[in-house]
Amino acid sequence: MMEFPFKLGVHPINWVGEDVKEHGADTTFETIVDDIQSLGLTGTEMGRKYPTDPDILKQQLSQRGIQLVSQWKSVLFSDPAYREQELEDYRKHAQFLKQMGATVISTAEVGGSLHFDPRRSPFEKEVIRLDDKGWESLAEGLNAAGRIAQEYGLKLTYHHHGRTVVESPAEIDRLMELTDPSLVYLLFDTGHAYYGGADPLEVLRKHYDRIGYIHLKDVRLSVLEEARLEHADFVTCIRKGVFTVPGDGDLDFVPVIKELVARGYAEWAMLEGEQDPATHPAYEYAFNALQHLKSILNDVQEGK
Numbered sequence: 001m002m003e004f005p006f007k008l009g010v011h012p013i014n015w016v017g018e019d020v021k022e023h024g025a026d027t028t029f030e031t032i033v034d035d036i037q038s039l040g041l042t043g044t045e046m047g048r049k050y051p052t053d054p055d056i057l058k059q060q061l062s063q064r065g066i067q068l069v070s071q072w073k074s075v076l077f078s079d080p081a082y083r084e085q086e087l088e089d090y091r092k093h094a095q096f097l098k099q100m101g102a103t104v105i106s107t108a109e110v111g112g113s114l115h116f117d118p119r120r121s122p123f124e125k126e127v128i129r130l131d132d133k134g135w136e137s138l139a140e141g142l143n144a145a146g147r148i149a150q151e152y153g154l155k156l157t158y159h160h161h162g163r164t165v166v167e168s169p170a171e172i173d174r175l176m177e178l179t180d181p182s183l184v185y186l187l188f189d190t191g192h193a194y195y196g197g198a199d200p201l202e203v204l205r206k207h208y209d210r211i212g213y214i215h216l217k218d219v220r221l222s223v224l225e226e227a228r229l230e231h232a233d234f235v236t237c238i239r240k241g242v243f244t245v246p247g248d249g250d251l252d253f254v255p256v257i258k259e260l261v262a263r264g265y266a267e268w269a270m271l272e273g274e275q276d277p278a279t280h281p282a283y284e285y286a287f288n289a290l291q292h293l294k295s296i297l298n299d300v301q302e303g304k
């Protein structure tokens with residue numbers, strides 16, 4: 001595989017869904033990591049089919065030349081009543097990732113969201129946006145969690161995410177303004193940026209100095225437009241196939257890759273699709289995404 005200027009891995013969510021449990025339900029951990037090895041990629045995130053015993057997981061990954069880079073951590077910092085327990089859980093999460101030699105903690109606030117907030121009922125239809133006190137509490141909690149991450153040699157990278165309280169360009173901006181740049185970094189996700197109403201390239205350029213981790217995800221615009229007309233929720237959008245891997249959707253990754261190369265980005269980026277592997281085979285789609293990115297990178301290196 002050609003050498004990328006940044007570290008490139010692939011997310012197991014391409015094989016096994018996290019929000020849509022039936023996607024890849026019968027896929028084994030061994031299938032996922034064998035495919036990642038066959039793709040020539042060396043980084044992955046934690047998935048729900050992965051062994052949770054650090055010694056077993058480390059052995060299985062290392063024998064395939066794969067590094068665990070991160071693991072998602074939901075937090076509920078916008079409500080101060082949850083903070084103490086949330087920070088205790090965050091420390092345990094950081095301890096596991098430290099054992100695994102990971103570098104970042106993918107972190108997202110779930111307060112107010114429909115599918116993640118434990119306080120919400122299944123009959124509600126709208127995200128509850130944060131008021132000023134909620135924003136203040138969220139920022140304080142993230143800064144505290146960022147200090148915990150630093151204790152273990154990790155970075156807290158905040159994942160702006162569809163149908164959560166940090167989704168739109170203005171919400172991303174506000175989060176970056178309220179949090180300590182030495183403690184809270186940004187997980188830049190091309191697909192979620194577009195889903196949330198942003199131009200991914202603008203988010204990349206505006207907040208590049210805060211970016212500590214990247215998800216490269218594409219969007220099928222026709223599916224997104226149809227889902228919006230139907231007022232579909234986030235999980236329904238995934239079932240409809242709103243997301244795919246780079247090169248299979250409608251986002252233009254040329255300026256994104258050009259920007260990353262020009263800026264000298266050298267940290268991890270994950271290929272991510274989050275779609276039904278029964279109709280969009282994970283290995284095949286990841287392979288095609290790699291070819292797409294290689295083609296862009298070749299053109300960039302040739303000055304096209």
